[in-house]
Amino acid sequence: MPIDKPDFILYAQHGWADTGRAITSLANRLATPKTLVVSPNLGFINTWLRIEPLIAAVEKIAIETNLRYPNMPIRIIGHSMGGLIWLEVLNRHPEWWSRVESLVLIASPVGGADLARLLDPLSLGVGIARDLGKNRREIAEAIAKAIPTLIIAGDFDNGSDGTIPISSTKFRNAQFVLLPGLSHAIMRHHSDVTIVIQDFWASEKTLSDISEPELTDLLIQRLQLVSGITDTHHRDFSKAQVCFTLESGISICTWKNLLGIDHVFVSCPEGKCLYSGFVGWLHSENLHQTLQEIEREFTENIS
Template identity: 90%
Template sequence: MVIDKLDFILYAQHGWADTGKAIASLAHRLATPKTLIVAPNLGFVNTWLQINPLIQAVEQIAIETNARYPDTPIRIVGHSMGGLIWLEVLNRHPEWWSRVESLVLVASPVGGADLARVLDPLSLGVGIARDLGKNRRGIAEAIAKEIPTLIIAGDFDNGSDGTIPIGSTKFRNAQFVLLPGLSHAIMRHHSDVATVIKDFWTSEKTLTDIPDPDLTDILIQRLQLVSGITDAHHRDFTKAQVCFTLENGISICTWKNPLGIDHVFVSCPEGKCLYSGFVGWLHSENLRQTLQEIERKFTKNS
């Protein structure tokens, strides 16, 4: 049945190892009486296989829905892999961008999920792992330049929401909110998440409100461009040793785990870890060359 004069279409997408029930409950917290909620259940088992069929399913639903309501604004909320699915859908349909009032990514591993990289280190296609380990920052940053975008991450164990490292949720051009104490699963429907989204929707922030990156931001962004790097949890930071210190007091630290996997950390002058990442054996040389480049350009003695 077609509903006249909708306030907006709200697409709410669940993620890996999930169904649409929890994210639909979050959508109902956000909806007005004249909101059309579209929260597809892609199937629990299907989320363990490959992401492409899931993207195609959501894309087809959106094509049909958008055609029925061609003048209705769109808002999107994706949890975990659901956010990745919508990044891919929007990347395929830039003609929709002008209609999208808001894109909200809740606990989405945009930079690639570290657990997925561990399970499929060579990207051979072990179930959904290769798809979840992919770095989609380029897509996300391009979209966020044109669509007001909010990132919501949880900090359950001082570095991640228990599943997704905080660092992997971040990218440029978007607003970022960190919610302490919230685990990955509970963020699908938690009231604090709904409050943050509503505040974002009612704020007067514009795309130009994103602050310019400082030296620390530039450094982290450069490390995230290293081929094969994946954002990691901060838990191993205490094992690392300082390689060099930048002109602003920021230090670059490294550590090689017992399997020979190279880790890199960025720490503030007070010794707090600001970023951590790792590369597999195939990409260790890429990381080494990048660290040499950073040291030449930014160290106190350069």
Template identity: 60%
Template sequence: MPKTPDFILFAQHGWADTHHAIAALAKTLATPQSHLVTPNLGWLKTWWRIEPLILQVEGIATETIRQYPNTPIRIIGHSMGGLIWLEILNQHPEWWSQIESFVLVASPIGGSDLARLIDPFSVGIGMAGALGINRRQIAQSIAKKIPTLVIAGDIDGGSDRTITVESTKFSHGKFVSIPNLAHAQLKNHPTVIGIIREFWANPTITNPYPLDFTAQLIERLQSVPGMTDAHPRDFARSQPHITFANGFTIRIWTSPLHVDHIFVANPERECFYSGFVGWRHRAALHQVLAEIREAEVPPKT
């Protein structure tokens, strides 16, 4: 039996990447007694299917945990690397009690808007099919039990130029947004390192978002099949569709491709949420909007 480390640190790179940058991040965060696991999935393989990548990382993790059955675990996933670990943890709840912290860096938990545009019918076009899936419910169930940190970059008031800020958020995860850092920069940056160290010093489970009117409305819209969190850049083009007694509005802009974009705004016309559905789910969206209009408040999901 090898010497027991103080903790195991799994750090997983994402799409169109290799392990080099995330491994450098892990080395900076590790102690001399840590055991680092930073699998290289191969740049080309990250373009095809996510299932073989999940199996590869799961196999490595299973063997590592078998070697060190009582050692605390810390996990960091960048972008698709975070999604891989969500899927693995969802399959292995028996590991949860051993995990001290789970850090998701620029991971599109709610689904990548770019991926949904590439694969609008969810038929599984390359990696886009996997990256467009909404995994928010999985993430929330894990974050209820494992202290979870969410780090997002915000370059342009809504995205890190690869994924939207909104797609990284979910209840029970501690959320930190870093201005002026792009998607690739987040996988190994001094600011990210400092935020992770601070969280590791006090890894707590975050209370759920208060279910006020706005949160309830957003939650209802996010429950629409095919809803994808979007950038608010097209908010100015939208028109009010439903106006509530408190002055909040649901607004719609339909793109030239006939894709419906939905926005939630307060009376001062500040955008609180933006999302879109493709052609396949347009009828479902308008059914939900009709229910909301009839109820005059967003019914609980």
């Protein structure tokens, strides 16, 4: 039912291979009696095709709603691809940023979904895979500088929520919360997710401090800039060989699978994997060149 004067507009967006039912349930639990919940059902089949029509549909609804309620605060939650859709919408409408009180991304592969890259390694446009494999960190980090942003990720199998690697959900300038034991699908409506969002809303929603990154963060950020790299699960870390070790004890390790796909890992001095990613055949040379540069640059910086 229409609300004459809502306290805020809550946009809730479902993701790939889904409808609006579960995310709407989550939104309704977060809403007050005077909250206007806007949770578009984009259609199960449509989520398998292309992301651009989905972005356009959400954008159209948001434009109409924001014009109808020009002074109302906005809060946004998006699950999986729903979070990616809203990153794209916000990127097109920076004039809305001052109205957005918070952006919550739940299990969203901001750095690109590794399963999508495996299905469409050359970005030829195999269904939705090309769109889900895209790295949107630059967009997300710019938005998070202006809008208080929360990342919620699940750890179902010691590295991912069973679908999205934890590392692919992360980007700078945002608050990060990891929920152990939660799978990708259940995070659409789990009570723990509700509590985390409520706590975030109840807290002082200040922008995250942009502090100087530690060495491991610098290494990971440098690797994530490699053309064609995709964050992935670290389940194959035990197969990797040490490429080089820095004075601090941090190691860069590499491994090539049976298909000739190059993987790279960052491990701490205790031997725990902190990051893993892979590149396709077309970008292998980019990775090897970057590793040589990292070894030279970071060794010189330390010495």
